[in-house]
Amino acid sequence: MPRVHPDAFFWPSMHKPCAVIPVYNHEHALVHVVEALRIAKLPCILVNDASSPACTAVIETLASQPDCYAVHLLHNQGKGGAVMAGLREAQLLGFTHALQVDADGQHNLNDIAAFLQRSREHPLAVICGYPEYDASVPRGRLYARYLTHVWVWINSLSLQIRDSMCGFRVYPLASTVSLINRVKLGRRMDFDPEILVRMAWQNQPMEWLPTQVHYPLDGLSHFRLVHDNLLISKMHAKLFFGMLLRAPKIICSRGRR
Template sequence: MNNCFIIPIYNHHDTIKLTVQQLLPFGYSIIIADDGSNIATKQVLAELAAQYSQVNIITLAQNSGKGVAMCTAIQYAYQQGFSHGLQIDADGQHDVNDVPLFWQKATQYPEALISGAPLYDSSMPLGRKIGREITHFWVRIETLSWQIKDSMLGFRVYPLHSSNAIIQRYSIGQRMDFDTDIMVRLFWHDIPVHFISTKVIYPLGGRSNFNMLRDNWLITKMHTRLFFGMLCRVPKLLTRQQRVKYES
């Protein structure tokens, strides 16, 4: 395995340095996709790239959305010869202490998508909690399965070959609809999904780039596309379910 980290970022100049410093000891390249951030963030990123040879910056000309940043970074990482990329947020939400568990699981199941199953504390906003439950409901329908424990957490290891193929084949969600969209489509294409329970926090004073109106509308449209995409895959999905039951 040839591993790397992938970090999409938009205006998190106050947290990205600590995130990078926590990842450096693993010895893997760190690919940061700058989604048209402000000057303060660009300055911090330039300093990190100058200070650490492991850090590579991909710069998008304008803010285009998390999905665009992730698709760009996944394609870049694959072209650079990496086999697996661990996506992690720039804002300190994810528990870096669990990173070794993700790499161990990816080594055990190199063809699989390894994703975090979030354990939230009381800092999680109620609106986000309700939104996640709605998405969980629709993902179960879109996959005809209960296998996907969570599809929204951006803390996961991508098998880059199959992920790049999905990006090339489909128009994946460009903003906060990305994480669910690509996971469901990987599942449709028989990529196994394994989960690791991990603590997720909403830091006090933290800044979220989730736009309630725009992103919820995009997620609604995404579920509509996925639902109709599921209909033509019903026989295949049901056959997969029977196979999973038989193997278990």
């Protein structure tokens, strides 16, 4: 008997996407990001990660528009913490999928339609951006990515994760929120790679699309080269030992597919 792919049971009418944008003092670029998302007719959830009063005022003004919502965090949670708060809010508002978008303008929003179309075609999959960089990418961050790629392949026992650092993704909310409610994930720049590794452990389908990345529109980056690379290294070490414990189960489950 032929095997029926689980996506076949997901009706197109159940695909109700939104955008989740973690915001920390990117008020100038944020206006342009939200404008592009509204042109794409994508509802927006802005997660104010304890930004300055000036940025908070911009967020509140944007959230007064139709299909634009604000979540205000009293204390700075970091990018991962803000994204998780936004994903939970998206599910509470009745959305089924969420496009994660950075507020600093580095993501190519011309790719929104392609990412959402792939998500409609594969609604159970995480649609992940595979970055194509221009000359604006900081050299230190670019080189560190290659080391992260190797550790991600080791910790996931797979080569399927082409890039774990690009945050331009469409998450299926049911499986994603279940994971973030069940597991303590990194709350800062370690979030993006860790969640993909843990999804790989549970055989979450993933689809990959190339996307151009530019750093950044307003010249403000919150990536701390030493601190965040140490944080990511700690995350890789934690995942490595987690992988060792799960390896037999992971290998067995993939052998049955």
